Amino acid sequence: MNVAELKKDAEQRMAKAVEVLKVDLAKVRTGRAHTGLLDHVMVEYYGSMVPVSQVANVTLIDSRTIGVQPWEKNMLSKIEKAIRESDLGLNPSNMGEILRVPMPPLTEExxxxxxxxxxxxxxxxxxxxxxxxRDVNHEIKEALKKKTISEDEARRAEEDVQKLTDRYIGEIDKLIEKKEQELLQI
Structure with missing residues (x-):
């Protein structure tokens, strides 16, 4: 693997780590409603377990309420039960054709x-x-030992990888700070 491929691979893997973090942070519930909150709630649909979003239209009614309107009326009670039994601590109310899922306010604790x-x-x-x-720097050192790259190339490559690392760590820090601010808002 040449230096350019190593750097490209490193960037892709670092970007993937940031994407995983974004997904994980989306699961952390703030006081605000968002439709992605119900992405992991599974409901039984003709013998198989599927996400709520595959059997119903999930929308925001207002900043603290999610609306769930099933495409088949007989699914309403199953969806309500699935949301109630999920570990999200939500208590949906059945309005006939639509479920209203209010977000309870968060306590300070x-x-x-x-x-x-x-x-x-x-x-x-x-x-x-x-x-x-660490992995990429190890690969660079191995290439240097095998004399497939020069010392200058190795040093430049390590500096580039460090710049990439700093950039992605900075991005992670911004995501964390933003999520903490969301949590503190009432």
Whole structure:
């Protein structure tokens, strides 16, 4: 693998770590409603378990309420039960043809707990990025030992990888800070 391929691979792997963090942070519930909150709630549909979004239209009614309108009326009670039994702590109300899922306000203690979860997720993403840097630097050193690249190329490549690492760690820090701000808003 040449230096350019190593750097490209490193960038892709670091970007993947940031994407995983974004997905994980989206699961952390703030006081605000968002449709992605129900993405992991599974409901039984003709013998198989599927996400709510595949059997119903999930929309925002207002900033604190999600609306769930099933495409088949007989699914309403199953969806309601699935949301109620999920670990999200939500209590949907049946309005006949649509479920209203209000977001309960977060307590100060719960906000602190979620802040710790967010920081932990961020640290895991940082570790993933640093591991990519370590792996790539190891590959560069191996290439240097085999004399497939010069010392100057190796030094430049390591500097470039460090710049990539700094950039992605900065991006992770911004995501964490933004999520913590969301948690503190009432």
């Amino acid at each position: 719960r906000r602190r707990e979620l802040g710790k979860v967010v920081r932990h997720e961020g640290e895991q993403a940082r570790v993933a990025v640093r591991n990519v840097r």
